[in-house]
Amino acid sequence: MSVWVAVTDTLALLAAITIAWLIRGTFRPSSLRPSLLLVVLAPLVYLAVFAGFRLYSLSRLSPAEEFRRILAAVSAAISGLVVLCFWFGLSPHRVSIAMTWALSLVFTLVSRRLWHQWMGRLRFRGDLQFRTLIIGTTAEADHLLGAMRAKGLGFQVVGHVCTGEEYERLDGLRVYGSLRHLRSAVDESGADCVFMASTAVTPEAMAEVSRVVRSRPIEVRVSSNMTEIMTSRLMVQQVGSLVALSLKAVRLTGPQAVAKRTLDIVLGSLAFVISLPLWGVVALAIKLDTRGRVLYRQERIGRDARPFSILKFRTMVVGAEAMLEGLQSKNEATGPLFKLRLDPRVTRVGSWLRMWSLDELPQLLNVLKGDMSLVGPRPPLPNEVARYEDWHHDRLVVRPGITGLWQVRGRSQLPFDDYVRLDLYYIENWSVAYDLYILMKTVPAILLRKGAY
Numbered sequence: 001m002s003v004w005v006a007v008t009d010t011l012a013l014l015a016a017i018t019i020a021w022l023i024r025g026t027f028r029p030s031s032l033r034p035s036l037l038l039v040v041l042a043p044l045v046y047l048a049v050f051a052g053f054r055l056y057s058l059s060r061l062s063p064a065e066e067f068r069r070i071l072a073a074v075s076a077a078i079s080g081l082v083v084l085c086f087w088f089g090l091s092p093h094r095v096s097i098a099m100t101w102a103l104s105l106v107f108t109l110v111s112r113r114l115w116h117q118w119m120g121r122l123r124f125r126g127d128l129q130f131r132t133l134i135i136g137t138t139a140e141a142d143h144l145l146g147a148m149r150a151k152g153l154g155f156q157v158v159g160h161v162c163t164g165e166e167y168e169r170l171d172g173l174r175v176y177g178s179l180r181h182l183r184s185a186v187d188e189s190g191a192d193c194v195f196m197a198s199t200a201v202t203p204e205a206m207a208e209v210s211r212v213v214r215s216r217p218i219e220v221r222v223s224s225n226m227t228e229i230m231t232s233r234l235m236v237q238q239v240g241s242l243v244a245l246s247l248k249a250v251r252l253t254g255p256q257a258v259a260k261r262t263l264d265i266v267l268g269s270l271a272f273v274i275s276l277p278l279w280g281v282v283a284l285a286i287k288l289d290t291r292g293r294v295l296y297r298q299e300r301i302g303r304d305a306r307p308f309s310i311l312k313f314r315t316m317v318v319g320a321e322a323m324l325e326g327l328q329s330k331n332e333a334t335g336p337l338f339k340l341r342l343d344p345r346v347t348r349v350g351s352w353l354r355m356w357s358l359d360e361l362p363q364l365l366n367v368l369k370g371d372m373s374l375v376g377p378r379p380p381l382p383n384e385v386a387r388y389e390d391w392h393h394d395r396l397v398v399r400p401g402i403t404g405l406w407q408v409r410g411r412s413q414l415p416f417d418d419y420v421r422l423d424l425y426y427i428e429n430w431s432v433a434y435d436l437y438i439l440m441k442t443v444p445a446i447l448l449r450k451g452a453y
Contacts, residue, residue: 002056008111009050010043016103018094036176042081058237068433073106112116131190136197137164144223158189163200171392185214185249189208193219259432264374275361282313282358289349292318295362300379303399306369310379311362315350335416336387357446363402375435376401377423408441
């Protein structure tokens with residue numbers, strides 16, 4: 001499968017180069033004759049860089065991680081190709097280079113997306129499965145077995161290596177014995193993946209697993225019970241003769257903070273200028289629909305629990321907050337949130353604005369002011385924060401955003417705790433590329449009205 005993915009990556013590069021040169025009007029087949037070696041080397045360099053970023057490994061990457069790696073790989077590969085061009089005496093135009101980079105990135109992302117969709121359908125049908133051995137106690141194996149048999153995940157559980165004292169056969173699953181039988185279990189089952197329960201991770205167990213998989217192309221995964229700690233914060237460090245896990249603090253400081261703020265100012269200013277004509281249309285629609293102000297100010301809680309005034313286009317009738325108490329019994333949301341699909345306080349125009357998220361356009365001013373970011377956790381109300389559990393407060397360590405993972409994963413449909421977990425995942429894994437990925441995913445989420453009300 002990796003071979004065919006590499007073929008499509010090569011085609012993406014060649015298509016990008018050809019289109020960029022055709023648009024510039026500088027493509028001449030005769031100009032390549034002295035540099036036929038370059039034509040051969042270019043795809044090889046491209047694929048070598050992609051392989052270096054582990055874009056052809058068996059491990060499945062999260063969409064954000066894959067986006068980050070592809071962005072870095074395309075940038076590095078195109079830079080390498082430019083150096084090769086100068087080495088062979090060619091002087092590519094800067095516009096052609098920029099267009100090749102942009103088109104290569106787009107074509108590669110599209111081809112990878114198509115590959116994932118196709119492989120997802122195959123996995124859902126029961127093809128392209130990882131033959132997986134579970135290592136753990138009977139109870140842990142039962143839990144993992146139930147989770148891994150969900151359709152579309154791509155795991156075919158072929159056996160259980162028990163670390164407990166008593167062996168029990170689970171739902172027809174073969175038990176291969178204890179860890180000392182792992183080598184024969186792998187050989188007999190034809191496993192290409194070993195999934196370890198968290199309590200099975202002992203020095204002795206890891207040493208045995210390492211010995212068994214050393215000469216075999218087997219992927220090892222560990223189920224973590226550290227649900228409140230994101231793996232991006234964990235680093236393995238050598239401390240003298242000890243191996244330790246180091247837990248990083250969650251703060252955007254220094255270059256990271258500067259990069260995120262720069263992105264907010266540049267893209268926020270651009271979005272503000274482009275959307276200005278729409279502001280007039282929305283304002284006129286609100287005034288014609290109901291009496292009251294066009295813009296609505298509300299106190300929200302921002303970074304480090306500091307309050308600020310958020311701006312929105314008004315979508316409710318005047319006096320809506322006074323009506324809230326009488327509607328609490330109809331609340332459809334979980335946790336401290338209040339959500340009502342058919343909220344009687346929402347105006348006709350307000351319902352339309354909310355459906356397309358146009359009521360949030362004025363928050364671009366909050367972004368430019370520095371109270372908010374384009375991407376981040378949604379800013380909560382003070383009364384919501386008062387009802388937070390301790391771990392919910394972790395979402396307040398960064399600037400709140402206009403959009404975020406909650407926006408592209410279901411918007412109003414998510415339970416509150418899942419909402420917070422998505423926020424924490426974003427905070428733990430932040431990068432400029434991740435912000436760009438979420439912004440790109442926000443557009444189809446809004447157009448498809450995913451979970452909006």
